[in-house]
Amino acid sequence: MPELPEVETVKRGIAPHVVGQRIMRVVVRERRMRRPIPRQFAARVTGRQIAGISRRGKYLLCDCTAGTLIIHLGMSGNLRVVPVDKPAEKHDHVDLRLSNGVALRLCDPRRFGLIVWTEDDPLRHPLLNGLGPEPLTAAFSGAYLILRARGRSVSVKQFIMDAKVVAGMGNIYANEALFMAGVDPRRSAGKVTAAEYGLIAKAIKRVLRRAIAAGGTTLRDFVDGNGQPGYFSQRLLVYGRAGQSCHCAQMIKTVKLGQRSTYFCPHCQT
DNA sequence: AGTGCGGCCTGTCCGC
DNA sequence: TGCGGACAGGCCGCAC
Secondary structure (H helix, E strand, O other), rough: OOOOHHHHHHHHHHHHHOOOOOEEEEEHHHOOOOOOOOOHHHHHHHOOEEEEEEEEEEEEEEEEEEEEEEEEEEOOOOEEEEOOOOOOOOOEEEEEEEEOOEEEEEOOOOOOOOEEEEOOOOOOOOHHHHOOOOOOOOOOOHHHHHHHHHHOEHHHHHHHHHOOOOOOHHHHHHHHHHHHHHHOOOOEHHHOOOHHHHHHHHHHHHHHHHHHHHOOOOOOOOOOOOOOOEEHHOOOOOOOOOOOOOOOOOEEEEEEOOOOOEOOOOOOOO
């Protein structure tokens, strides 16, 4: 499931193949995504040159001449560079055929993802407008978190998974970061101390950087822009490890917080 | 405003 | 072997 490190991995994987290329042809095989792909999509996008690829939270931004493609991979999406004549398989919904003979192919079995064309400032687009700071920037810190957490009663885990608080934190890395910070995910966000938020912010940055360095986390189906899995799953400390022992020898527990599976060590996280 | 929950969607896995 | 159901979860929209 692509979270921030996986999207960053995809971005780095596809960039060398697509930046500077022209979109010669757009093939839409399935319009039903989180937002239906409009009829005019192909006509709007065809002929544009790709100037660069960037990322905001879990959104990929494909900066083109006079417009931007905003792409989200949802739960199950992947974006790959393939030879233009490679036959499309099930769930290969969109191809962008490029001037260098490759296609950028969007595949998304669960169709939770989206691809949107905008000619306005993409960062002002309703999809991106309300996003919190990027976790790997100086704007994201313990001081910022304690400020935002004032009066919040939700669990600290739900709080750091709130995209309005910080962009791009998904379930896996929220669990890992709280373990690394030694903070119990069930605690109310408003009652976590400033010192603890300092640890949480540092842990978030550390786990995301490490995951990016490992090429992301592949649990079942994540592959990068070249079809390669990520290796961070081997380094997960608590996620998916209920019933196994923590390094402290205590058993890792699981509970549901906001409908999401939550993993923690009752001994290490207080 | 903040909170909680249902819905979207398919593949996988488990138990019967 | 087949089938139903639970689960995975990012994000949105709705109700309170």
